[in-house]
Amino acid sequence: MAGNGARPDAHTDLLWMARALEMARAGAVRGEVPVGAVLVAEGRILAEAHNATVALSDPTAHAEVLVLREGGRRTGDWRLTNATLYVTLEPCAQCAGAIVLARIPRVVYGASDPKAGMAGSLGNLLQDPRLNHQSEVHGGVLAREAGVLLQTFFRERRKA
Amino acid sequence: MAGNGARPDAHTDLLWMARALEMARAGAVRGEVPVGAVLVAEGRILAEAHNATVALSDPTAHAEVLVLREGGRRTGDWRLTNATLYVTLEPCAQCAGAIVLARIPRVVYGASDPKAGMAGSLGNLLQDPRLNHQSEVHGGVLAREAGVLLQTFFRERRKA
Numbered sequence: 001m002a003g004n005g006a007r008p009d010a011h012t013d014l015l016w017m018a019r020a021l022e023m024a025r026a027g028a029v030r031g032e033v034p035v036g037a038v039l040v041a042e043g044r045i046l047a048e049a050h051n052a053t054v055a056l057s058d059p060t061a062h063a064e065v066l067v068l069r070e071g072g073r074r075t076g077d078w079r080l081t082n083a084t085l086y087v088t089l090e091p092c093a094q095c096a097g098a099i100v101l102a103r104i105p106r107v108v109y110g111a112s113d114p115k116a117g118m119a120g121s122l123g124n125l126l127q128d129p130r131l132n133h134q135s136e137v138h139g140g141v142l143a144r145e146a147g148v149l150l151q152t153f154f155r156e157r158r159k160a
Numbered sequence: 161m162a163g164n165g166a167r168p169d170a171h172t173d174l175l176w177m178a179r180a181l182e183m184a185r186a187g188a189v190r191g192e193v194p195v196g197a198v199l200v201a202e203g204r205i206l207a208e209a210h211n212a213t214v215a216l217s218d219p220t221a222h223a224e225v226l227v228l229r230e231g232g233r234r235t236g237d238w239r240l241t242n243a244t245l246y247v248t249l250e251p252c253a254q255c256a257g258a259i260v261l262a263r264i265p266r267v268v269y270g271a272s273d274p275k276a277g278m279a280g281s282l283g284n285l286l287q288d289p290r291l292n293h294q295s296e297v298h299g300g301v302l303a304r305e306a307g308v309l310l311q312t313f314f315r316e317r318r319k320a
Binding site: 053092094096097100101102115123 | 213214216217218219220221222225228229232233235236237238239240252253254255256257258260261262263275276278282283285288290291292
């Protein structure tokens, strides 16, 4: 069971992940690695973003970090204890670490990332009992769609 | 041996770490957890910052992430392959992950963080052979000064 009023619901998860996929697609059009994220609290979007590493010349500008940053700004509190984070790709170490810092109670992701994923693949920073926060994690939501988007992007880039 | 022209030198390391400590002290005055960072390339400061989580309502606003972001902005390149990062406290998972994303060749830190440090204490994300980048890491520079600053800050905060 998710704490802080975040009631998991398969249909709701699909809807928000579809929105995160839209963000990922918008990123691909701009030449960014197509990963999208949506931060939801009380049934509303608090922030949404796609990777923007290239556009911002910012190594930290992954979709997850961008929505956590914007979510804190909008709520006026760096603790986002009421929000669910949807992201199309399993978070990397930076993003998993940021999710822990923000005290996000629930994370839903799409495709697994065997090369860098830290929510179960290479490691699991989101559920490390030694850290001061653990999140509920649910992976594999619209995973195929998220994976195809990434594969197509990298295939096109190799051609270019 | 550090790659990319980053020649380690004990005296130089001390000077830059002293600057990072100044940043940490400036953070403490503003009620931020006193951690400071300086990003140096070709003998010059590319960016410097202290934690600003409270001021920015940003869970990701650790000193390291702030200097990486600013360093990318200033150079126009998210790959900071020519820079050394000095930070007064061992990086957490988020910051270690961000350092990997930015391809920082060399990291020098002050105090170890047994509760959250991911550059040797709880884990070592900076030298994980499974990730696509590894940094040279040198810890313990002005560690006592950095540790006393943090301990004093938390002791004062408990009193308040």
